[in-house]
Amino acid sequence: MTGLLSLSRAPVRFAIGLAAPVLLLLWWQWQATAHISTFAPPGAVGQAAAALIRDGTLLNDMLATLGRAFGGLFIGAPLGVATGVAMGIWRPLDRLLGPLLHGLRQVPMIGWLPLIGLWFGVGEGTELIVVSMSAFFPAMLNSHAGVAQVERRYEEVGRIYGFGTVQRIRFILLPAAMPLVLTGLTQSLAFAWIATIGTEILTGAGSGLGVTMQLAQTQQRLDIMLVTIAATALLGFVINHLFLRLRRRLLRWQPSSL
Amino acid sequence: MSADTRPARPGQDHPGQNHPGKERGALSIAGLNKSFVIGGRPRRVLEDINLTVRPGEFVSIVGASGCGKSTLLRLIVGLDADYAGDVRLDGQRISTTSLDRGIVFQDHRLFPWMTLEQNIELALLNTDTPKERRAQIVADHIALVNLKGFEKAYPHQLSGGMAQRAAIARALVTEPKLLLLDEPLGALDALTRVHVQNEIQRIWMTQRSTMVMVTHDVEEALYLGDRVVVMSPNPGRIRRIVEVDLPHPRDRRSPLLHRLKDEILAELTSGAGQGEEEPTNLVHLPNREER
Amino acid sequence: MASRPLSTPAGAGRRFSPGVMLPPLALLALWQAACLTGLFPAQVLVPPSEVARSLAAMTASGELQAHIGDSLWRLLIGFAIGAVAGLAFGSLIALSRLAETALSPLFLTLWQVPVIAFVPMMVLFLGIDEPFKIAVVAIAAFFPVALATFDGIRGVPRAWFEVARVYRTRLPDLVRRILLPATVPAVLTGLRVALTRAWVVLIAAELLAADSGIGQMMEMGRQLFRIDVVLAGVVVSGLIGFLLDRGARAIERRATRWRTA
Numbered sequence: 001m002t003g004l005l006s007l008s009r010a011p012v013r014f015a016i017g018l019a020a021p022v023l024l025l026l027w028w029q030w031q032a033t034a035h036i037s038t039f040a041p042p043g044a045v046g047q048a049a050a051a052l053i054r055d056g057t058l059l060n061d062m063l064a065t066l067g068r069a070f071g072g073l074f075i076g077a078p079l080g081v082a083t084g085v086a087m088g089i090w091r092p093l094d095r096l097l098g099p100l101l102h103g104l105r106q107v108p109m110i111g112w113l114p115l116i117g118l119w120f121g122v123g124e125g126t127e128l129i130v131v132s133m134s135a136f137f138p139a140m141l142n143s144h145a146g147v148a149q150v151e152r153r154y155e156e157v158g159r160i161y162g163f164g165t166v167q168r169i170r171f172i173l174l175p176a177a178m179p180l181v182l183t184g185l186t187q188s189l190a191f192a193w194i195a196t197i198g199t200e201i202l203t204g205a206g207s208g209l210g211v212t213m214q215l216a217q218t219q220q221r222l223d224i225m226l227v228t229i230a231a232t233a234l235l236g237f238v239i240n241h242l243f244l245r246l247r248r249r250l251l252r253w254q255p256s257s258l
Numbered sequence: 259m260s261a262d263t264r265p266a267r268p269g270q271d272h273p274g275q276n277h278p279g280k281e282r283g284a285l286s287i288a289g290l291n292k293s294f295v296i297g298g299r300p301r302r303v304l305e306d307i308n309l310t311v312r313p314g315e316f317v318s319i320v321g322a323s324g325c326g327k328s329t330l331l332r333l334i335v336g337l338d339a340d341y342a343g344d345v346r347l348d349g350q351r352i353s354t355t356s357l358d359r360g361i362v363f364q365d366h367r368l369f370p371w372m373t374l375e376q377n378i379e380l381a382l383l384n385t386d387t388p389k390e391r392r393a394q395i396v397a398d399h400i401a402l403v404n405l406k407g408f409e410k411a412y413p414h415q416l417s418g419g420m421a422q423r424a425a426i427a428r429a430l431v432t433e434p435k436l437l438l439l440d441e442p443l444g445a446l447d448a449l450t451r452v453h454v455q456n457e458i459q460r461i462w463m464t465q466r467s468t469m470v471m472v473t474h475d476v477e478e479a480l481y482l483g484d485r486v487v488v489m490s491p492n493p494g495r496i497r498r499i500v501e502v503d504l505p506h507p508r509d510r511r512s513p514l515l516h517r518l519k520d521e522i523l524a525e526l527t528s529g530a531g532q533g534e535e536e537p538t539n540l541v542h543l544p545n546r547e548e549r
Numbered sequence: 550m551a552s553r554p555l556s557t558p559a560g561a562g563r564r565f566s567p568g569v570m571l572p573p574l575a576l577l578a579l580w581q582a583a584c585l586t587g588l589f590p591a592q593v594l595v596p597p598s599e600v601a602r603s604l605a606a607m608t609a610s611g612e613l614q615a616h617i618g619d620s621l622w623r624l625l626i627g628f629a630i631g632a633v634a635g636l637a638f639g640s641l642i643a644l645s646r647l648a649e650t651a652l653s654p655l656f657l658t659l660w661q662v663p664v665i666a667f668v669p670m671m672v673l674f675l676g677i678d679e680p681f682k683i684a685v686v687a688i689a690a691f692f693p694v695a696l697a698t699f700d701g702i703r704g705v706p707r708a709w710f711e712v713a714r715v716y717r718t719r720l721p722d723l724v725r726r727i728l729l730p731a732t733v734p735a736v737l738t739g740l741r742v743a744l745t746r747a748w749v750v751l752i753a754a755e756l757l758a759a760d761s762g763i764g765q766m767m768e769m770g771r772q773l774f775r776i777d778v779v780l781a782g783v784v785v786s787g788l789i790g791f792l793l794d795r796g797a798r799a800i801e802r803r804a805t806r807w808r809t810a
Contacts, residue, residue, distance in 0.1 A: 012650075013650050016647070016650045016651045017650055017651060017653070017654035017655075018654075019651055020651055020652055020654070020655045021654070021655050024655070095572065096572045097572070099572060099573050100572060100573050100576060103573065103787070104787075106787035106788070106790045106791035106794075107783050107786055107787035107790065108748060108749035108752045108753070108786055108787075108790060109749070110665075110749060110752055110753040110756065111749075111752045111756075111764070111767065111782070111783060111786045111787070112783065113756065114756065114767040114768055114770060114771035114779045114782070115767075115771075115776070115779045115780065115783055117771055118593075118771050118774065118776055118779060119593065153363070153365065153367055154367065154369060156337055156367075157367050157369070159337060159355045160335065160336075160337070160355045160359075160360070160361060161357070161380065161381050161383060161384060161432070162355065162356070162357055162383075162384040163383070163384070164384075167383060167384075171369070171380060171383075172369070175369065175371035175372075176369075176371070178371065193663060194663040194664075194665055197663050197665055197666050198663070198665040198753050201665065201666075201668060201669060201753075201757065202753065202756055202757055209666075210666070213666065213669045213670075214669050216669065216673075217669035217670070217672050217673050220673065222670070222673060225669060225670050225673065226670075228666075229662055229666050229667070229670065232662055232663065232666050233658065233659075233661040233662040233666075234661075236661050236662070236663065237661045240661075252412075253370055253371045253372070253412045253413075253414070254370065254414070255414040
């Protein structure tokens with residue numbers, strides 16, 4: 001059944017998986033040589049990457065972007081979790097804040113940029129607010145859902161052992177909501193990352209991967225742009241991967257966590 | 259709650275309770291009625307229940323599904339205080355939950371996010387058991403249900419029978435005067451059931467606390483109970499109370515058990531014709547029900 | 550912060566009760582009152598009545614409709630292209646092992662890049678005219694649809710195929726009675742997610758470079774310090790996003806009901 005060229009063999013899979021990117025590269029090289037200057041040849045991208053790494057621009061940009069994304073995440077996500085949990089536990093708060101928050105949520109987060117830019121000027125503060133808002137909503141929604149749908153049978157166990165409110169929250173509601181809270185945080189992370197790149201591209205203030213991307217666009221430097229896009233993808237992948245590992249560790253009590 | 263003498267050593271006669279002179283675990287139910295509102299109309303689920311359980315007695319309750327036996331347990335444990343009539347434990351009217359009364363559900367209800375050990379220790383959270391003694395008490399109870407070596411296991415890593423034994427340990431760790439068992443073996447396969455039944459019998463003989471078990475397995479009810487309460491549905495009523503005059507531990511092959519079983523089964527199947535539910539599979543397909 | 554006079558309170562809950570409207574209305578009143586005290590200069594905050602007036606004025610002049618029309622047109626074309634491509638691509642890699650092996654690594658790598666990061670590159674290649682915006686929307690729609698289609702097809706339980714084998718179901722019946730009904734819900738969810746993402750990305754693209762559209766309206770408002778226009782844009786973009794999501798959900802619900810019925 002398994003021949004030498006069977007798809008179930010890892011090296012074969014790898015080789016076939018490589019085919020598409022290689023073809024893309026060849027096409028690109030051909031475009032670059034046959035056509036206009038907007039198509040930087042693949043080799044140029046390598047050189048650009050080397051140069052950007054050597055003069056520290058890339059590292060600088062990456063750190064700036066990471067700082068912004070995590071700054072926003074660390075402001076928005078805890079606020080979101082706290083708000084969501086509070087709303088899930090205490091109905092009146094849900095009634096009070098729910099409609100407002102669900103209304104605000106409908107606006108594309110990037111759409112807040114002009115307004116907040118007007119209020120606080122185009123700069124670091126505005127970017128941080130938009131990134132925090134992007135991180136806030138997924139955390140809030142998922143934490144709320146997580147707390148609201150804790151199974152009654154577990155609550156009954158708490159009643160039988162005479163749990164008070166704090167014990168109920170600490171030993172039942174929070175752990176039971178944890179999978180959804182973490183799902184929310186995963187989304188918060190992704191949204192904060194996207195919002196960071198987006199606001200950087202749109203405001204072009206300070207340094208950062210998005211700023212450099214935007215600059216590369218105005219200077220018609222495809223090579224630099226591709227390097228920053230690759231860096232964005234790589235960082236996004238690494239952060240996401242680390243977070244999934246953290247999640248798996250926190251949820252090791254689950255039969256098979258995703 | 260008591261904190262001094264501990265259970266779990268077989269052969270010991272009266273472990274656990276420390277209110278000498280005071281009655282322990284005497285349950286009395288008098289004139290109990292309970293209705294639910296279903297589709298806007300009240301529907302009676304329990305009608306005129308009268309039952310007295312002596313301290314240290316094991317009472318089984320059997321009946322078809324829908325006869326209100328689980329509702330009865332929820333009232334006794336205090337999860338539902340909305341009833342007419344009287345349910346008293348040692349003279350005190352039951353209106354809410356209390357550490358005096360433990361319960362084991364059909365689904366083990368261990369918290370999936372805690373290890374076996376943590377789950378059991380959590381039951382001690384609101385007792386006045388000294389902190390430094392809790393670990394030992396938990397270990398004793400894990401030993402009592404033969405789960406040594408699984409202290410750090412999460413519930414999903416335990417088999418059904420093990421999880422149910424763990425739930426029994428959790429219910430016992432607070433040394434309740436009254437332990438309620440709500441179809442504790444309903445979700446287990448036949449062989450595991452027999453095994454855990456033996457365990458329950460052994461635990462009850464070492465603990466001697468009052469136990470009330472709801473089941474729809476007549477054989478199980480007879481094997482464990484000093485008395486078997488037979489209930490009929492729509493509305494739930496006590497139809498008959500059968501004394502099982504056999505010493506523990508019992509022999510499953512005892513002719514008396516078999517004779518009583520035939521009697522009760524005949525009673526359950528003949529009378530059930532009045533209800534709308536089909537009478538044939540009332541008793542013998544436990545896993546079909548309530549799932 | 551802003552609340553939105555035009556929005557329905559939905560999203561908030563399953564059942565609509567008038568009481569739900571109370572807190573937002575109170576907030577709106579507070580906002581209006583705060584502006585009337587003269588605490589905020591008009592460049593910082595304008596009262597909701599002012600926003601409503603701007604909306605009315607822009608509607609009267611036809612300006613608002615033009616912006617909305619342009620945005621929705623771009624969304625429609627781009628989404629259609631992206632969704633069809635996503636459906637085709639997702640089905641291809643789900644049904645063919647070879648295609649999966651060959652294309653999924655590249656696909657998953659590109660998936661890591663926030664779509665918004667492609668915006669500058671798209672500008673570089675396509676300029677800032679219509680093709681750019683449509684392409685960005687199409688890319689934003691492509692990925693969620695492709696992934697959902699793949700998951701939907703691969704998620705059909707093996708047991709169902711075995712049942713079909715037992716009953717010797719023929720291929721057309723297999724597709725019509727098992728494969729399609731089983732994948733439709735996942736695909737619809739993917740389409741809905743894609744639609745809302747596409748809307749967000751379109752707003753971003755319009756903020757960056759456009760001569761019309763809701764995003765451009767807001768950006769112009771910002772540059773001219775017209776906070777009423779910016780707020781009107783926030784309201785309209787939120788409302789459209791909300792309606793798109795609700796509409797898609799309604800379709801989703803109807804389709805899945807047909808499935809279970």
